[in-house]
Amino acid sequence: TPVFVKRANGSHIYDEDGNEYIDYVDSWGPCILGHGCEPVIRAVQEACADGLSFGAPTRKELTLGEMIKACLPSMEMMRMVSSGTEAVMSAIRAARGYTGRNKIVKFKGCYHGHSDGLLVKAGSGALTGSAPDSAGVPRSYTKHTLLADYNSRESVTRLFGQHPGKIAAVVVEPVAANMGLVPPQPGFLEFLREITTRNGAVLIFDEVITGFRMGLGGAQGYYHVTPDLTTLGKIVGGGMPMGVYGGRREIMEAVSPLGKVYQAGTLSGNPIATAAGIATLKILMDGPELYDELNAKADRLTAALAAALPKAQVNRAGSLFSVFFTEQPVTDYESALTSDTGLYGRYFHYLLENGIYTAPSQFEILFLSAAHTQEDMEKTCRVIEAAAREVK
Numbered sequence: 001t002p003v004f005v006k007r008a009n010g011s012h013i014y015d016e017d018g019n020e021y022i023d024y025v026d027s028w029g030p031c032i033l034g035h036g037c038e039p040v041i042r043a044v045q046e047a048c049a050d051g052l053s054f055g056a057p058t059r060k061e062l063t064l065g066e067m068i069k070a071c072l073p074s075m076e077m078m079r080m081v082s083s084g085t086e087a088v089m090s091a092i093r094a095a096r097g098y099t100g101r102n103k104i105v106k107f108k109g110c111y112h113g114h115s116d117g118l119l120v121k122a123g124s125g126a127l128t129g130s131a132p133d134s135a136g137v138p139r140s141y142t143k144h145t146l147l148a149d150y151n152s153r154e155s156v157t158r159l160f161g162q163h164p165g166k167i168a169a170v171v172v173e174p175v176a177a178n179m180g181l182v183p184p185q186p187g188f189l190e191f192l193r194e195i196t197t198r199n200g201a202v203l204i205f206d207e208v209i210t211g212f213r214m215g216l217g218g219a220q221g222y223y224h225v226t227p228d229l230t231t232l233g234k235i236v237g238g239g240m241p242m243g244v245y246g247g248r249r250e251i252m253e254a255v256s257p258l259g260k261v262y263q264a265g266t267l268s269g270n271p272i273a274t275a276a277g278i279a280t281l282k283i284l285m286d287g288p289e290l291y292d293e294l295n296a297k298a299d300r301l302t303a304a305l306a307a308a309l310p311k312a313q314v315n316r317a318g319s320l321f322s323v324f325f326t327e328q329p330v331t332d333y334e335s336a337l338t339s340d341t342g343l344y345g346r347y348f349h350y351l352l353e354n355g356i357y358t359a360p361s362q363f364e365i366l367f368l369s370a371a372h373t374q375e376d377m378e379k380t381c382r383v384i385e386a387a388a389r390e391v392k
Contacts, residue, residue, distance in 0.1 A: 025358065032294075058269070082265055082268055156170070193225050236280075
């Protein structure tokens with residue numbers, strides 16, 4: 001039974017039954033400053049007074065776009081949309097229009113939103129001819145989606161060999177965060193950069209989760225690998241519905257009205273979301289030490305998890321992390337599936353019953369915010385230690 005949230009403030013959420021929790025979900029990432037951050041709320045309130053939606057450009061779009069480009073120079077041109085799903089869908093369309101090719105490579109266990117062409121069976125062993133992973137998606141919609149294994153250079157090389165000159169793009173979460181947290185192995189992202197360049201394919205980094213979470217430069221700044229296109233979501237709207245896609249000018253110029261790739265949306269870059277995004281990014285850009293503080297908090301919690309659960313795997317990248325109840329190192333989708341999901345469920349419920357709100361699924365991750373206090377850390381560590389003793 002899900003928690004029905006009534007309100008939130010700082011690092012805490014409150015449900016309809018009056019229970020209070022320390023929140024490590026952070027609306028799945030965007031609340032990096034905590035819930036109800038005063039400058040963000042004030043910016044939204046002021047924007048609302050001027051109107052909710054115009055279906056036309058505003059100065060705020062330009063301001064936010066310039067801020068994003070200052071942090072992510074690879075995004076030479078960009079388009080604003082209303083969600084991460086829409087951003088990835090549009091980026092893939094742009095890549096196909098630019099290259100004149102149809103096929104794309106995605107990785108098992110990486111989630112890129114719920115557009116039809118990306119809902120393929122993540123656990124499938126087939127690297128071609130992927131079957132739809134949801135009712136309502138015709139098989140023909142996924143016939144051009146090729147599956148590779150995350151962190152496996154061999155599987156990617158094989159696909160390029162099987163489909164020479166036909167792959168438009170490789171789309172990847174630079175840090176996989178939808179099979180639990182699985183960091184890229186050393187050299188993997190560099191390999192993707194090299195093989196896509198050599199084969200004339202577009203490299204797309206889905207930074208919906210990692211963007212502005214792993215630092216102002218996202219995962220591409222963290223790992224020093226530059227993609228052709230980047231997708232952002234969640235955090236660039238400061239908690240409001242929003243997404244962005246962009247990258248190399250010559251690729252983005254394939255998008256209408258300059259090119260023949262059509263994409264539009266009445267609510268794209270709407271004045272409320274852009275106001276929240278500007279306020280959020282301004283705080284992050286003016287206070288980069290916030291990331292050091294987030295990493296210190298992650299140090300403390302991951303150390304507590306490792307000490308309390310010595311047989312579990314604690315994966316981390318920056319301040320993003322998750323725990324797997326398996327003794328096998330987790331480096332890809334198949335190894336993630338070795339985790340004891342039943343034990344994770346009991347662990348989740350113990351934490352919830354003791355005032356700690358974490359991801360209800362084994363295959364989601366934990367998020368920290370600037371609002372988490374030392375008191376929050378101390379209570380969380382105590383509950384983790386107790387859970388290790390009580391949950392079997």
